[in-house]
Amino acid sequence: MSDALDSLPARPLRQREVTALNHADAFTLVVPVDREEAVEAETREPVVVTERLILGTDDWVKGLVYDGGWVVVESVAVDDPDEERFEAMRDCEAAVADYEA
Template identity: 85%
Template structure:
């Protein structure tokens, strides 16, 4: 999992990056928990970003929050993705939503 954290940019993810991660072979799913409008610092172009995301594979689901760097706030191991993934996602989503960014 630490390799995953190190591979993420040191900033909130743009919507296009979440989409690209969803198409990557490394993950079965990537779900933004929240989205907000922002502007690119360099170009002042509008973008949609997320500071809270759920990552999943066939073996685990993890909730991440960007708070001066990406933090793993919950991780749930799963043996049967078809049976356990939904509950693991719900647990991670709750932990991510409860994390206070202030």
């Protein structure tokens, strides 16, 4: 994985972390494919997490699934983000949806 992907925590992302990634310079888009309610282990507080993401930069879009660690299930190079990003996102979303642990 790239350095930016290596910085993801070794667990599903909390909703606030997805939001923070959307504001980070490393990615131009971060889209959770699914969300589920969970309980924070330390505090027992309810949280919303995602184990399936679409990440994008101006150069690529990747579909990731958390399966004991973040796994890139699809990666699409993008030459023209304005023209190609949407289709790349659809391809990655389909790969994420089809992934079975």
